[in-house]
Amino acid sequence: MNESDPKLRSAHSIAHSNIALAKYWGKRNSELNIPAVSSISITLEALATKSSVTFDPHSRGDSLEIDGERFDTEKISVVLDLVRTQSKITDAARIQSSNNFPTSAGLASSASGIAALTIAAASAVGLALSRKELSMIARRGSASAARSIFGGFVELHSGSQPDGSDSFAEPILDREDWPLEVVVAITQSGKKATSSTTGMLSTAGTSPFFDTWVSSAPAKLAEMREAILALDFQHVGELTEQSCLAMHSLMFTTVPSLIYWNEGTISVIREVQRLRASGTECYFTIDAGPQVKIICEPANSASIVSTISELPAVVEVRRSRLGPDAQLVNPK
Numbered sequence: 667m668n669e670s671d672p673k674l675r676s677a678h679s680i681a682h683s684n685i686a687l688a689k690y691w692g693k694r695n696s697e698l699n700i701p702a703v704s705s706i707s708i709t710l711e712a713l714a715t716k717s718s719v720t721f722d723p724h725s726r727g728d729s730l731e732i733d734g735e736r737f738d739t740e741k742i743s744v745v746l747d748l749v750r751t752q753s754k755i756t757d758a759a760r761i762q763s764s765n766n767f768p769t770s771a772g773l774a775s776s777a778s779g780i781a782a783l784t785i786a787a788a789s790a791v792g793l794a795l796s797r798k799e800l801s802m803i804a805r806r807g808s809a810s811a812a813r814s815i816f817g818g819f820v821e822l823h824s825g826s827q828p829d830g831s832d833s834f835a836e837p838i839l840d841r842e843d844w845p846l847e848v849v850v851a852i853t854q855s856g857k858k859a860t861s862s863t864t865g866m867l868s869t870a871g872t873s874p875f876f877d878t879w880v881s882s883a884p885a886k887l888a889e890m891r892e893a894i895l896a897l898d899f900q901h902v903g904e905l906t907e908q909s910c911l912a913m914h915s916l917m918f919t920t921v922p923s924l925i926y927w928n929e930g931t932i933s934v935i936r937e938v939q940r941l942r943a944s945g946t947e948c949y950f951t952i953d954a955g956p957q958v959k960i961i962c963e964p965a966n967s968a969s970i971v972s973t974i975s976e977l978p979a980v981v982e983v984r985r986s987r988l989g990p991d992a993q994l995v996n997p998k
């Protein structure tokens with residue numbers, strides 16, 4: 667295959683993973699992938715996906731390779747179809763991605779991957795879209811990906827329109843305005859057993875607490891937004907842990923139960939509590955996987971890394987500053 671063929675349209679991008687401080691779990695519309703509740707995240711500089719997208723009239727179907735391994739194209743084809751419809755082309759696309767962290771292990775590789783794919787695909791076909799529009803396209807592939815279009819502190823609106831036209835992400839605070847750091851404790855690098863999409867569907871149908879989660883979300887989100895804008899670290903940290911534990915309570919009470927944690931997860935939670943009791947202010951959060959992310963101020967991150975690295979159940983520790991917007995890059 668000749669990559670300099672003028673019929674090929676390509677672009678290259680980088681996007682960063684994110685973690686929600688105020689979580690979403692559940693959809694208000696599964697088909698349009700509209701989240702049931704709004705969420706607020708921070709983008710993570712140290713966890714990145716680089717992606718190359720090539721639309722090729724000779725390809726027979728979309729294909730996705732991540733770090734040399736073939737992956738299912740279901741989520742990415744939703745995004746590619748929206749780009750194809752808007753640009754009135756029908757070519758299939760080849761996607762080659764690389765992650766600098768474990769894929770599908772609860773570190774939001776789909777957020778960075780789909781955000782990277784969205785901006786590269788739109789650019790490859792010459793679509794001039796705003797970041798708001800890009801976030802709406804990314805949301806269709808993975809709701810958390812809508813947030814990775816932006817750097818810093820980002821809010822994803824669940825909206826109320828049936829067509830999802832008011833469900834998009836937007837930045838609420840630049841990373842320079844509050845340069846927090848995150849210590850990522852990886853307690854297992856294998857793939858998770860139940861995907862978020864399957865898990866959410868099951869929770870909405872079976873957890874007795876799901877309706878309360880949805881009805882209490884707007885007030886909790888407003889409190890989080892205010893605490894962020896006030897740069898109130900203790901309040902943001904406490905709300906972050908509450909949101910995480912409320913989401914995991916929904917997972918635990920799903921039938922059959924969704925327990926994404928392992929022994930390492932608990933040991934890191936306990937260590938964060940010990941660190942806090944001894945005067946090092948830091949707070950944990952956990953997505954749909956066993957890894958723990960610890961939010962802290964930059965002055966404390968090095969000592970937290972060394973304490974957490976000593977826990978026997980922790981296989982790897984990463985330290986991250988807050989990340990930038992997803993962006994196009996030159997081919998290597």
Ligand code: PMV
Nearest residue numbers: 686689690809810862953954
């Ligand atoms: O949008 P998805 O399928 O990547 O689901 C993400 C769900 C959580 O990471 C568990 C929570 C969140 O708000 O990011």
